[in-house]
Amino acid sequence: MAVPPGVGTRDWETALRQFRRAAGESWVFTSDDDIALYRDAYSPLWGEPEERLVSAAIAPDTTEQVSAVVRTANQFRIPVFPISTGKNLGYGGSAPNLSGSVVIDLKRMNRVVEVDDKRHFAIVEPGVAYFDLYRHIQERGLNVWIDCPDPGWGSPVGNSLDHGVGYTFGAYRDHFHSHCGLEAVLPNGDIVRTGMGALPGAKTWAEYRYGFGPTVDGLFAQGNLGIVTKMGFHLLPAPQAYQTSVVTVPRRRDIVPLVDLVNELEHQALVGMPEYFSPLGGFGRPGPPPQELVALMQRPGGPTDEEFDQYARERNAGSWSCRLQFYGSPKVIAAHLEHAKDRFAAVVAGSAFQDGELLRFPLNAEQLDRVHKVAVGIPNMSIFSIGARTELNPSPSDGHLWFSPIIPKSGEAVLEAQRVFMDAFAKLGMPSMVSPFTMPATWMHRAFIFIMAFPISRSNVAQNQRTRTVFRELVKVAAEHGWGEYRTAPVFQDDVMAAYSFNNHSLLRLHEAIKDAVDPNGIVAAGRSGIWPRHLRRTRA
Amino acid sequence: MKLVGGWWMVGSEWSLASVVAAVWVALLYIAGVPAYAGATSARQSDATVQKGNEAYQYWCATCHGRGPGHPGTVALTAKYKGALPGLLEERTDLTPQTVRFAVRRGTSIMPFFRKTEVSDADLDAIAQYLTRRASPRR
Amino acid sequence: MPSRREFIQAGLAASVVPVAFPVAEPARVASVPNIAALSSHRLTHVVCDARFRCSQAVAIEAARLGLPVVSIDGDISDFWFNDLAPVWSTSPRAIAGLTAHGPLFCLERFGWDHGLRVVFRGVHRFEDGGHVEHSLAGPFRTIAAAHGTLVSDDWPTQLTRLLNSCAVTHDTASTTVRGVIESELERDSDDTLFSWVIAPKHAEPATARRA
Numbered sequence: 104m105a106v107p108p109g110v111g112t113r114d115w116e117t118a119l120r121q122f123r124r125a126a127g128e129s130w131v132f133t134s135d136d137d138i139a140l141y142r143d144a145y146s147p148l149w150g151e152p153e154e155r156l157v158s159a160a161i162a163p164d165t166t167e168q169v170s171a172v173v174r175t176a177n178q179f180r181i182p183v184f185p186i187s188t189g190k191n192l193g194y195g196g197s198a199p200n201l202s203g204s205v206v207i208d209l210k211r212m213n214r215v216v217e218v219d220d221k222r223h224f225a226i227v228e229p230g231v232a233y234f235d236l237y238r239h240i241q242e243r244g245l246n247v248w249i250d251c252p253d254p255g256w257g258s259p260v261g262n263s264l265d266h267g268v269g270y271t272f273g274a275y276r277d278h279f280h281s282h283c284g285l286e287a288v289l290p291n292g293d294i295v296r297t298g299m300g301a302l303p304g305a306k307t308w309a310e311y312r313y314g315f316g317p318t319v320d321g322l323f324a325q326g327n328l329g330i331v332t333k334m335g336f337h338l339l340p341a342p343q344a345y346q347t348s349v350v351t352v353p354r355r356r357d358i359v360p361l362v363d364l365v366n367e368l369e370h371q372a373l374v375g376m377p378e379y380f381s382p383l384g385g386f387g388r389p390g391p392p393p394q395e396l397v398a399l400m401q402r403p404g405g406p407t408d409e410e411f412d413q414y415a416r417e418r419n420a421g422s423w424s425c426r427l428q429f430y431g432s433p434k435v436i437a438a439h440l441e442h443a444k445d446r447f448a449a450v451v452a453g454s455a456f457q458d459g460e461l462l463r464f465p466l467n468a469e470q471l472d473r474v475h476k477v478a479v480g481i482p483n484m485s486i487f488s489i490g491a492r493t494e495l496n497p498s499p500s501d502g503h504l505w506f507s508p509i510i511p512k513s514g515e516a517v518l519e520a521q522r523v524f525m526d527a528f529a530k531l532g533m534p535s536m537v538s539p540f541t542m543p544a545t546w547m548h549r550a551f552i553f554i555m556a557f558p559i560s561r562s563n564v565a566q567n568q569r570t571r572t573v574f575r576e577l578v579k580v581a582a583e584h585g586w587g588e589y590r591t592a593p594v595f596q597d598d599v600m601a602a603y604s605f606n607n608h609s610l611l612r613l614h615e616a617i618k619d620a621v622d623p624n625g626i627v628a629a630g631r632s633g634i635w636p637r638h639l640r641r642t643r644a
Numbered sequence: 645m646k647l648v649g650g651w652w653m654v655g656s657e658w659s660l661a662s663v664v665a666a667v668w669v670a671l672l673y674i675a676g677v678p679a680y681a682g683a684t685s686a687r688q689s690d691a692t693v694q695k696g697n698e699a700y701q702y703w704c705a706t707c708h709g710r711g712p713g714h715p716g717t718v719a720l721t722a723k724y725k726g727a728l729p730g731l732l733e734e735r736t737d738l739t740p741q742t743v744r745f746a747v748r749r750g751t752s753i754m755p756f757f758r759k760t761e762v763s764d765a766d767l768d769a770i771a772q773y774l775t776r777r778a779s780p781r782r
Numbered sequence: 783m784p785s786r787r788e789f790i791q792a793g794l795a796a797s798v799v800p801v802a803f804p805v806a807e808p809a810r811v812a813s814v815p816n817i818a819a820l821s822s823h824r825l826t827h828v829v830c831d832a833r834f835r836c837s838q839a840v841a842i843e844a845a846r847l848g849l850p851v852v853s854i855d856g857d858i859s860d861f862w863f864n865d866l867a868p869v870w871s872t873s874p875r876a877i878a879g880l881t882a883h884g885p886l887f888c889l890e891r892f893g894w895d896h897g898l899r900v901v902f903r904g905v906h907r908f909e910d911g912g913h914v915e916h917s918l919a920g921p922f923r924t925i926a927a928a929h930g931t932l933v934s935d936d937w938p939t940q941l942t943r944l945l946n947s948c949a950v951t952h953d954t955a956s957t958t959v960r961g962v963i964e965s966e967l968e969r970d971s972d973d974t975l976f977s978w979v980i981a982p983k984h985a986e987p988a989t990a991r992r993a
Contacts, residue, residue, distance in 0.1 A: 105821060108848045130760075135817040137759065140748065144755030152824055152946045153847060156817060162760045192755060202848025210760035230760075234706070255706065472713070484706040487715035490753045492722045499719070499752050568927065630846060639846050641839065641939070 105158035125171035143196030145502030155198040174292035187229035187261030200593040200630030220245040224309035233482040248480035255482025268546030270477040286333040290622035309335025327628035347459035351421035358514035375428035384540035500558030508586035600633025696773025740771035829879030839938035876981035904977035919956035
């Protein structure tokens with residue numbers, strides 16, 4: 104039987120008895136088979152000695168049970184690691200930072216506490232999946248949308264606490280930003296409610312986020328000060344209609360005004376999430392890239408803008424496109440779309456729009472089949488088609504790992520990122536994952552995420568080792584250019600936090616001071632975001 | 645009851661009815677069906693299959709349902725290339741062991757599921773649901 | 783106009799040449815070395831000699847990896863009698879450490895009696911001017927992974943990961959790596975320090991592929 108690091112066998116046995124009393128006999132998992140279920144299914148360390156494994160898992164059902172479990176853990180200095188639905192695949196899954204931790208699996212806490220469709224908020228427990236919240240809303244005919252990430256099996260609580268993101272409108276896509284109030288169990292077992300939740304009887308817990316005094320909520324996101332057991336979220340009132348329109352600009356340098364204009368529309372809340380792509384990019388079609396493109400890319404120093412433009416003209420294609428998404432009443436959509444067209448006509452010569460169909464809610468079955476479901480707040484699993492076996496992808500990897508640096512929302516920044524990363528891959532001696540047509544993800548409504556996916560294998564250790572080396576190198580390259588990751592798997596969290604080094608890592612030092620005060624035994628999620636308890640901290644020069 | 649010379653005997657009283665009942669029970673026993681199994685077992689089995697269907701729809705169908713946008717079905721269709729149905733619910737060759745293995749071990753980009761998600765009881769029910777059409781084997 | 787899937791694939795994997803990143807073998811049902819098998823290959827103890835700062839750094843990194851750490855003051859007697867002898871008498875498993883020569887010498891002798899051998903040995907020689915020279919001998923894969931890792935002041939952290947990943951194979955290799963440590967740090971020791979892994983001979987690698 105595995106014993107957590109630093110814990111004596113007798114203490115562990117006592118603790119297990121207390122855990123079983125708190126959560127119930129059948130909800131404390133210690134067998135090899137059971138704890139194997141808490142491995143990160145997409146671990147870049149799969150099968151290696153450094154893979155993060157747990158020593159046990161406990162699945163409490165209520166906040167009070169969580170509190171009892173944490174008190175026991177604190178008494179015996181047992182490291183614990185909370186998970187919600189445990190589906191953070193690509194960013195660490197259900198595995199802890201510190202091997203041998205005891206996972207506190209909150210999946211059983213799956214109550215939707217409240218949804219209000221006049222003031223537009225929800226309060227949920229960590230085990231509620233996006234699927235569950237969506238079903239709750241649909242079954243009651245409530246007039247609100249959720250904003251969900253690609254796979255719907257994740258948790259609004261867990262996803263927001265990892266700064267996760269979605270697809271619909273404005274700040275709703277920034278899931279932590281759109282939260283409002285939370286309840287957490289602190290490392291000493293104390294239960295705290297933030298914002299208006301701290302005022303007994305307040306009905307505004309999920310309406311007004313600040314309550315009174317300093318807000319501490321942010322310390323729980325990508326943090327390790329406690330275990331969140333409830334969270335409020337602001338919800339978008341269901342719009343009446345939806346329409347897309349794709350604007351295309353002709354020249355390579357038009358990326359600059361394209362992004363500037365879309366920023367303006369987006370930050371004025373006239374469009375939802377912009378989806379950028381290039382008509383010249385590969386789109387994952389089978390076969391090698393066109394011969395002319397290969398020749399172009401091999402010119403010494405790379406192609407000039409004029410050469411790119413020539414290439415585009417020869418193919419009778421534009422250089423860049425953006426799918427704009429409009430939400431609202433049909434009248435509002437028409438007005439916003441017309442305004443967008445006016446702005447582009449005034450600024451980018453040769454820009455052209457191709458309007459999609461206006462879709463009025465509720466959608467019929469045929470429309471539902473066609474629409475991008477997450478863009479209209481419908482959770483699903485279709486994103487897995489990308490990595491799964493298909494005719495075009497007969498040898499899928501076993502999983503993936505996301506590298507996700509934040510770059511400024513400008514065309515210049517995109518072009519720079521393309522150049523820098525193409526150079527980096529060349530120096531690493533491997534085929535580039537970035538092309539002159541790679542565009543960032545726009546999930547975060549106030550930032551670009553220049554995201555790349557690395558394949559993970561559950562059988563090829565050498566490949567995973569190489570992936571980790573490359574990943575760490577890219578973290579450094581990004582930092583040299585002022586780009587830092589917004590989110591990463593536990594194995595890289597020290598590396599990423601090290602990049603946020605202003606003033607001799609003063610931010611990390613502040614986190615450590617708070618950690619020492621709130622969690623002196625260092626039991627909760629040791630190592631998360633590079634914040635280690637004192638006894639596991641490296642001495643710095 | 646006690647076994648006497650190959651016949652179950654109730655107490656020490658023999659009557660035609662009890663002999664007939666004993667023969668009936670013995671035959672059921674030999675056939676491998678517990679006594680009084682009959683209709684109750686079929687009902688329990690139906691209920692389990694129904695429960696398995698519900699659990700399947702909640703946990704599995706988002707990837708393994710019918711049609712595009714269901715990456716599990718798309719993946720299996722590409723894998724089997726017509727030799728077997730891509731839709732799990734149409735398979736007749738699955739065994740409970742295979743179902744349990746896939747759910748608890750994962751495969752390719754399908755991760756494994758924890759007991760707080762798919763409990764052992766749910767998993768058994770899903771296995772029964774997916775093997776409801778399996779050819780009987782002895 | 784690209785479909786949804788095409789757009790996402792472009793965003794994720796657009797490249798001028800087809801992505802030729804080393805692809806895993808065709809996926810099988812995941813070969814799952816179970817927890818017991820993985821655990822049996824984990825180090826039961828990492829021995830750090832508290833007199834040396836770089837050995838303390840090894841202890842921290844080992845603790846961060848979830849490994850049990852033993853701190854000695856140059857003398858392994860207590861560790862041997864109280865912790866290691868009971869384990870090795872029933873189920874000998876691998877240990878590692880960064881120590882002066884004395885502890886390694888003793889543990890190697892004890893290990894020999896229980897069917898264990900030094901499968902990795904590093905010699906870390908401190909020189910004037912803030913240099914440390916690392917000479918490593920061990921499994922081929924470990925030596926290959928060591929390349930480029932022991933060349934800055936975080937070498938104890940990197941070394942800990944190497945010790946942890948040390949697979950037992952019958953291929954052996956050796957190399958010499960010259961590292962530089964920050965000259966502001968006091969020279970840790972006049973002693974030469976030794977890193978080592980003592981493991982059961984002929985153990986199966988933890989990551990054996992299943993047929």
